[in-house]
Amino acid sequence: MERHIEFEVEMAKNYLANHRIPSNILNKRDSAHSLNIGEMSLIYLYVPKEFEKRARKALSEFQDELDEDN
Template structure:
């Protein structure tokens, strides 16, 4: 299995991609949020370290969770996004 083939999330046995972003801090924040919810996760970073690009296919960062946590993770990430949206609306 190759971890770096194309821009789509890779198929990794027993893991599901629940988020993909171009900005590393967004994925790190989501990973930390899931950790606070006791949901294990791992980051797969496809960013080309030879270039400082953070747009396009060469910069995608993926957040994976074990398959059995997918539903909980997607729900938690939706709640997390709602909290962010609410905070932005208050400004």
């Protein structure tokens, strides 16, 4: 998963944690600049390879729940 908004990635990480799926966040945003566009501002959510299938399913459900709320 990759997003420009850190809060969205944190919410997804918490959702995965609730499903007992480990994950790590990698923030590539340059702290010296407040870029919110382009590849230099992306925030990534990584999971171990053995959890990839479960994580994709859980994140799809997570996105569906977000879409229902809007």
